[in-house]
Amino acid sequence: MTNQHFDVVIIGGGPAGYGAALYGASAGLNIALVERHKLGGTCLNVGCIPAKELLETAAIQRVINHAGEFGVLAEAQGIDWSVTMDRKQGIIDKLVGGVTGLLKNRKVTIVDGTGTLSPDHRSVIVAGGSSGEQTITGDSIILAAGSVPRTIPGFPIDSQQIVTSDEMLSIPELPKSAIVIGGGAIGVEFASMMADLGTDVTILEAAPSILINCDRDLIKVVERNFKKRGIKIRDGVMVSGQTTGPDGVTVSFGEDEQVTADTVVVSIGRRPFSETLGLANTQVAVDERGFIGADQNCRTNVAGVWAIGDVIDTAQLAHAGFMEAIVAITDILGEDPVPIAYDKLPWCIYCQPEVAFAGLTEQEAKDAGYDVIVSKHRYSGNSRAMIVGETDGLVKIVAEKQADGTGGVILGVHLVGPWVTEQLGQGYLAVNWEATASEVAQFIQPHPTISELFGESVMALTGRSLHG
Numbered sequence: 001m002t003n004q005h006f007d008v009v010i011i012g013g014g015p016a017g018y019g020a021a022l023y024g025a026s027a028g029l030n031i032a033l034v035e036r037h038k039l040g041g042t043c044l045n046v047g048c049i050p051a052k053e054l055l056e057t058a059a060i061q062r063v064i065n066h067a068g069e070f071g072v073l074a075e076a077q078g079i080d081w082s083v084t085m086d087r088k089q090g091i092i093d094k095l096v097g098g099v100t101g102l103l104k105n106r107k108v109t110i111v112d113g114t115g116t117l118s119p120d121h122r123s124v125i126v127a128g129g130s131s132g133e134q135t136i137t138g139d140s141i142i143l144a145a146g147s148v149p150r151t152i153p154g155f156p157i158d159s160q161q162i163v164t165s166d167e168m169l170s171i172p173e174l175p176k177s178a179i180v181i182g183g184g185a186i187g188v189e190f191a192s193m194m195a196d197l198g199t200d201v202t203i204l205e206a207a208p209s210i211l212i213n214c215d216r217d218l219i220k221v222v223e224r225n226f227k228k229r230g231i232k233i234r235d236g237v238m239v240s241g242q243t244t245g246p247d248g249v250t251v252s253f254g255e256d257e258q259v260t261a262d263t264v265v266v267s268i269g270r271r272p273f274s275e276t277l278g279l280a281n282t283q284v285a286v287d288e289r290g291f292i293g294a295d296q297n298c299r300t301n302v303a304g305v306w307a308i309g310d311v312i313d314t315a316q317l318a319h320a321g322f323m324e325a326i327v328a329i330t331d332i333l334g335e336d337p338v339p340i341a342y343d344k345l346p347w348c349i350y351c352q353p354e355v356a357f358a359g360l361t362e363q364e365a366k367d368a369g370y371d372v373i374v375s376k377h378r379y380s381g382n383s384r385a386m387i388v389g390e391t392d393g394l395v396k397i398v399a400e401k402q403a404d405g406t407g408g409v410i411l412g413v414h415l416v417g418p419w420v421t422e423q424l425g426q427g428y429l430a431v432n433w434e435a436t437a438s439e440v441a442q443f444i445q446p447h448p449t450i451s452e453l454f455g456e457s458v459m460a461l462t463g464r465s466l467h468g
Contacts, residue, residue: 006032008332009116010311011277014041016309016321017144018099024329025106032136033108034115034126036276040096041146042310043318048401049095050169051189055350058196062352067109074209079197081173088169102444116278117141121302125278138214138334143284143292144321145277147270147310152181154241155266161249162242162264165190175199175262179251181239183210185349188222188265192351195231202259204251205235211349215361217376217396218416225392231389272311287313297341298328306331315345346428348421354395356424359412359431361399370411373401375460377468379417383448393417395457397427399437407437413454423451430458437461 008024010017013035021033038045057079067074094468103110106410113129124141127133149164151157159167165186176199180191183205191201203210203226210226210233211219237254242264244250250260272290279286285293285301292307294300300307308324310316323340330337349355365372378383379393399407413427430440441462445455458468 004134004136005319006030006109006136006138008032008140008142009115009136010034010142010144010327011117011124012041012144012146012148012311013039013110014144014309014310015043015318015323016146016325017041017123017142017428018103019146019322019325020142020308020329021108022106023326024332024379025103025108027333028328029329029332032111032124032138033103034113034124034136035112036112036114037131038096039099039103039110040092042270043321044092044095044099046166048318049092050088051165051186051193052350053091054084055189055193055352056167057087058193058352063194065409071127079174085170102464111136114274114276117143117282117284117305118278119281119283121282121284121305129359142325142328143274143277143300143305143311144309144325145273145311147316148273149266150268150271152239152266152268155239155264157266158244161244161262161305162266164266168265168267170447171263177248177261178202178263178265179204179249179259179261180267181251182267182269183207183212183233184267184269184271185211185233185347187265188226188349188351188354189468190265191226191231193243195226195229200261202232202234202261204237204239204253204259205233206238206314207235209235211355214349214355214357215398215412215414216363217394218355218357218414221326221353221393221416222355229352229386233453250302270310270316274311277311277332289313296327297331297337298324299331303444314340314342315347317345317347341432344428345433346424348424350405350421353390353417354420355416356420356427357412357414358424358428359410360398361412361414362396365398365411371401372411373399373405373407373461375399375457375468377453377457377460379450379453381467382450382453384450384452386419387448388418388450393420397437397454397457397461399461404463406463407458409434409436410440410458418450420450423454426451 007029064076112131113126115124239253291313294307294312298306306328309321375397380391382433393416398412400409402408410430441459445452
C-alpha cells in the first residue's frame, strides 16, 4: 500500500460500508474499505439476495402447481436443489463482483482483514487477512461492521439439524419438515419458501402474532393464507428447550407442548457484530446489547468517528444502511445531511403473499393522537390480480381525518398481496411528502394493473370513488 493515510477509513463492506465508500469516492474522497470476510456483507451473501432467490424458486414451483388453472398442462417433477443452490450462488457472485468493480473503478482501496479501532480514534489496525497486518489512518472513521444472527441458549447451531438464516441459505437439501422459531420477516419468508417447496412447516412465535410490527389487517391476510397452505402457526409461546436425535429435533414450548421436525430454523433476528471492532479500548459508547451510540447524523460520541448500518440501533434494512452511509459522508464533507425519517421507512417482506408498508399503522396513528380515517380495498376485485390468479390481499391507507370527514395527510400505506414490494414506491412518496388524499387522488393509475388499487383506495378517502 503506497498511501496509508486516507480521508476516510471504513470498517465493514456490507451495504452501509460499501455504500459509504462509493458515495464518498464519488464526492472525491480518498477512501479505504476494510472487510474481514466478503464484500456485500449480510445482504448480498447470507441475507436479502439469496433469500429472495430461494423465494423466487418457490414462486416458480407455485406457478407450475397451479398451471392447470390456466389450461397449461404442466406437472412439477420435483426440485433439483443443487441447481437452485448453484443459481443462487451465481447471482451472489455476479453482484459481489459488480460491487468490487465499482469500488475499484472509484479508486477505493480495499483492505482484506479484520479492522479494529485504535485508542487514538484515528488509526485502524488490520489483521488476519490477505492484506497482511498493517495500520492505516484516516481523518474520519466509519464503523459499519454489520450483524450476525441471534441464537437461543440450549439450541446449538450444528448447520444440519439446527440452523440460523446463514446456514439455511446454503442447506444441502430441503427438509421434509421444519420448525421455524420466530415469526418476524426472516421467519415468515423461510416458512413461506419451504412450504411452497413441499416442507411441512410449523412457526413458533413468542409475540401475540407473527409480523407483530405490521398493521393487524395485513397480518390477518398472511395468517389466513399460511393456514390455507398448511403452515401451522403457534403464537404467544416461548420455546424452552430441545432434544436432538436420529428422528429429528423435538422442541419444547408453551405449556408442556412439543413438536418434532427434521430441521429447526432459529430466526429471532440479528444482533450487532460490534465485538470485532476493539471498542473496549476506545471511548466509543456501546450499549449492553452491543449497539454503538449514534446521533441523527450517525456521529458517535467521539469526534471524527461515525457508525452506520446494523451496528447502530436503527432498522436493520439494507436501504436504511445506504441512506445512513449518505448521511455520514455528507456530514464528513461538512454539508448539512437530511436526517432519516425512520418512522417512514419502506418495509418489504417477500413471503407469499408479499407485504409492504410505509408510515404509521392504524393503531400507531391512533396511539399518536390522530383522528384517522381508513380506506381498505381488496385485490379480489382487481382485474390484473384475477388474471394472474393471486387475489389474496388488500390495500389499506391510513389518513388524518379532516373536519368534513374526508382524508387529509396520508399517514400510512399498507399493502399485502401480489408483487406489492414492487408497488410501494408511490405509497412511500405519499407518506414522506406528507401528501393529502385529494392531492394523490389526482394522479392517473394505469389500467389494468395491480397498482391501480392504490389509486382507488386513496380516491375513496376523498368521499368519492369509482369501483370501491
